[in-house]
Amino acid sequence: MNDSGNDNDEDAGRPAPDGPPAPSRRKDARRNKAALLDAAAAAFVVSGVDAPVRDIAARAGVGVGTIYRHFPTRADLIVAVYRHQVDACAEAGPALLADSASPHTALGRWIDQFVDFLATKHGLAAALHSDDTGFDTLHAYFIDRLVPVCAQLLxxxxxxxxxxxxxxxxxxxxxxxxLCIGADTDARYDPRRLVGLLIAGLRRT
Amino acid sequence: MNDSGNDNDEDAGRPAPDGPPAPSRRKDARRNKAALLDAAAAAFVVSGVDAPVRDIAARAGVGVGTIYRHFPTRADLIVAVYRHQVDACAEAGPALLADSASPHTALGRWIDQFVDFLATKHGLAAALHSDDTGFDTLHAYFIDRLVPVCAQLLxxxxxxxxxxxxxxxxxxxxxxxxLCIGADTDARYDPRRLVGLLIAGLRRT
DNA sequence: TGCGAAAACGGAACCGTGTTCCGTATCGTT
DNA sequence: AACGATACGGAACACGGTTCCGTTTTCGCA
Structure with a gap:
């Protein structure tokens, strides 16, 4: 369930002009960052991605200042927590294309996978489309990783x-x-059905 | 543009056990309520439906207490501001059904009309699907008025x-x-196209 | 017209959250 | 051991929603 485990010590940031950006010289810094990731993952599960900063800090046993030092915006924290899963989704695209009977099938499956991911993260979909400038990083990461894959499938x-x-x-x-927004708070609403309709609507006329 | 004009003095609430709920005995109360509606409509245009309570109060020239007295929750205020337009949309359903070449065409047009309405109200679509319990009234009103019409068209x-x-x-x-969420803050995103796809996906296979 | 009770008003005060800032503690090196 | 750099913690501040109550306004009635 909790796959936020910290296998990497530090940013393996996408932009990377060249080489990774120096993995923090101090042990306590690395430890706190890892603790924050775990705490945030846990908090997100119960309170959604809008979990109060102080809650996350308390769970991690650190002060709020420490959160802001490691993750200047909430988006940075969210990205760090879900990076692995987003990357996995991105990498699944080409694989599905190779394994499926047809490209349209592959597209459908890939989208389903993405929906399953989003729909189970309270508030993530909403945050993803908030116009709050603090979420730009989140925006950017998802677009950066997933849009090209989607384009390839299309x-x-x-x-x-x-x-x-x-x-x-x-x-x-x-x-x-x-379409995934609010999926987890309304039993009458299942985004999978509508997304299926949308994909069906893509078909050549 | 501003159709929030106050033609009715008071709640003509849907539930109506029997008879309207007494249109406030005092002139100042009615005047303030009307002023609040105008102020809110104006504030919503520039700041979205999340416009700060104090801003709305200031625009209307009243204290914040007066807002809460007339509109206990933000949803009540939003409903009051947009009631006419929602009702108009609801009433357009049967008319379109009668005037259009086919029911599917009528459905498409009706949905387009709804999208045009939602897409131009900053944050309304988002508020509509917020899981915040304070928005239950808003939820309820939209569902109450529009779902039956949609069902009829379907x-x-x-x-x-x-x-x-x-x-x-x-x-x-x-x-x-x-699908309408964020329509007004992202030039690359036009909900009309996707909604069109969705409606296309409805077609019999 | 004058009066009193009821209705409504206004805004200070309160609360919960995000964010900043700086004195203090810790780490790693010499 | 001592020192400078790095990181920490949490008090303090900013901001927006919400409540509460002393004051003002309205309205029916004498």
């Missing part, structure tokens, strides 16, 4: 003549993400 | 054999609402 399906060729990957991802 | 289209018969009106409305 392209393959379009090339196979299965779907309309004029679908924008960014817009689709954004729409799917939006 | 039924007609299903009866005409144009769409699958197993679509739930509530779920569809909720999905459309979700």
């Amino acid at each position: 392209e393959a399906a379009a090339a196979a003549g299965e779907i309309r060729p004029d679908i924008d990957a960014y817009e689709l991802m954004r729409g799917v993400g939006n | 039924e007609a289209a299903a009866a005409a054999g144009e769409i699958r018969p197993d679509i739930d009106a509530y779920e569809l409305m909720r999905g459309v609402g979700n």
Whole structure:
């Protein structure tokens, strides 16, 4: 359940001009960062990604200042907590394309996987689409990792003549993400069905 | 543009056990309520439906206590501001059904109208799907007014054999609402296209 | 017109959260 | 051991929602 385990000591940040950005010289800093990741993961499960800063700090046994030092914005913390899962999702794209009967099937499965991920994280989908500038990093990370994969799947399906060729990957991802909002607080609403409809609507006319 | 004008003095509340709930005996109360509605409408346009309570009070030239007296929750205020437009949308359903070439066309047009309404109200779509219990009234009002109309349109289209018969009106409305979130803060995202896809996905296979 | 009770008003005060700042503690090195 | 750099903690501040109560306004009635 908790896969936020800290296998890496420090940012393996995407932008990377060249080489990783120096893994903190002090042991306590590394320890606290790891403790914060665990605490945040736990807090997110019960209180959603909007869990109060003080709660997370308390769980980790550190002061609030320490959170802000390691993760200047909430988005940084969220990204750090879910990075592995987002990366796994991104990497699943090409694999599905290779294993599935058709590109459209692969696309459907990939989207399902993404929906399953989002729908189980209280408030993540909402945060992902908040216009609060503090969430820009979160925005950027998801887009950076997932949109290209989605584009690849769309392209393959379009090339196979299965779907309309004029679908924008960014817009689709954004729409799917939006559909996942509130999935965990309304028993009458299951985003999977609607996302299925959306994917069905992609088919060539 | 501003259609929040106060043509009615007081709640013509839906539930209505019997008779309207007494239109406030005092002139100042009615005047303040109207001023609050105008102020809120104006504030919503520039700051979204999350406009600070104090801002709205200041615009209306009243104290914050007066807001809470007339509109105990933010949802009550939002409902009051947009009631006319929601009602208009609800009433447009049957009319479209009568005027359109086919039920599916009517459904598409009706949904478009709803999207146009939602997409231009900063933050309304987001508030509509917030799990904050303070927004229950808002939830309830939209569902109460619009879901039955949507159900009627879906039924007609299903009866005409144009769409699958197993679509739930509530779920569809909720999905459309979700797709509208963030429409006004991201130039790359146009909910109309995705909603169109969704409606297309409804078609019988 | 004058009066008193009821209704409504206003805004200070309170609370919960995010964010900043700086004196103190810890680490790693010499 | 001593020192400088690094990191820590939490008090203090900012901000927005909400409550509460002393004051003002309205309205029916004499």
